[in-house]
Amino acid sequence: MNAKVKALLIKTRRRLFGQNVGNNISAFKGNGIDFAELKEYSYGDDVRKINWKVTAREQKPYINVFNEERELNIVIAFVLSGSIYFGSVRQKQEVMAEVLGLLAFSAVKNSDRVSTLFFDEAVERFFKPTKSPKTLSAAVEHAMNVEVLGKKADMQALASYLLNSVKNRSIVLLVGDFYDMPDLSYLGAKHETYAVIVRDPFEEAPQLYGEYDLLDPVTQRHTVMQIDTALTKEYRARLKAHDEALFEHFREHRIAYTKIYTDEDPFIKLREMLK
Structure with a gap:
């Protein structure tokens, strides 16, 4: 386990198991x-x-x-995509790993079992239901170190997998950047579902002008592009429309959600969502 993973685990567990009990984000x-x-x-x-x-x-x-007065079944799905290999402040992948740690250790503090699923277009890795801090630490370490470049997120495949594999009504937490537009209506009807969207401020409001050689982190193809004010304005408008449709879908199907930027404290946003 490298120093960065150790520091993240210490930070995460200190937030949840420290003296300030009132800051516990468990609200399952x-x-x-x-x-x-x-x-x-x-x-x-x-x-x-x-x-x-x-x-x-x-x-x-x-x-x-x-x-709840007996243990819950909690499933955390970490959505793998090349697009999470980005960050102007911190890597999105690192923030998602911190989110995973906060949610998982919060559930254990609440005496619940946690399953952790890593998914791109299919299951990349699955950690079985556990209350073991050691296993959860291994899941956070995997989240920090798993290779994501070249991977493509398929949210529809993920939703279908969870519907078919998670039989009993559960709490399902999806962690990703949500650039794929999913239909989570059936998942939201069957399970108590939460969406944690992790983004970087720069990718929503890029400040670019001129010619750039861009690399697509999913296809890993290079594109030389001339970027000007009109293009960035169009990009922002399309992304805003995508997110508005996404949020409306969540609200329609009673899926709680939050958006966490790489320059924000995930703990605060998660506590607000789970309230």
Whole structure:
């Protein structure tokens, strides 16, 4: 394990296991007896949890949501792509590894089991459900060191894989840069799904002018391109439209999401999302 991985693990575990218990980002919910809240019924919810009084009053079904009192099934999917090999402040891959560590160790602190999946167009590596800090450390180390150049993310293949392989209702956390537009409607209906989008500020607002030799990190092809103000403006508009459609899809299918930039603290953004 290299020094950079060790430093990241120390930082991650210190944030979660330090003195300040109030900063714990664990907010996972499941099948307990401690009532938490009401929510509108969605496909895949347990019909046994329907609150019939509220359903009758509101004329649409609502279910009771409980705080978890037994271990949850948590799956973290780390989406591999050549595009995460980039960063003007920190590498996106490094920030994603920190996100993975924060989520995984938070779940263990909450006495839950965690599965970690690395996926590009198929399964690259899978860490079985565990509560072992040693295994989670190995998953974070793999996230930091796995070769991503030349890899292509296929979010639709990932969603299909999770639907078919994760049988029981689970908490599924997807970590990637989300340049592939997925259909997560079925996944969001079956599982409590979260999306963590990791981006670099420069790739959303590039300051470039002139001729550049660009390398596509997915295809690894070179392209010589003349970049001017009109081109960067068009690029920003297309990316904004992509993200607006992505966020609308998440909201429509009740998928909680957050966007973390490489110059931000992932801990704060994750805590806000999980609240």
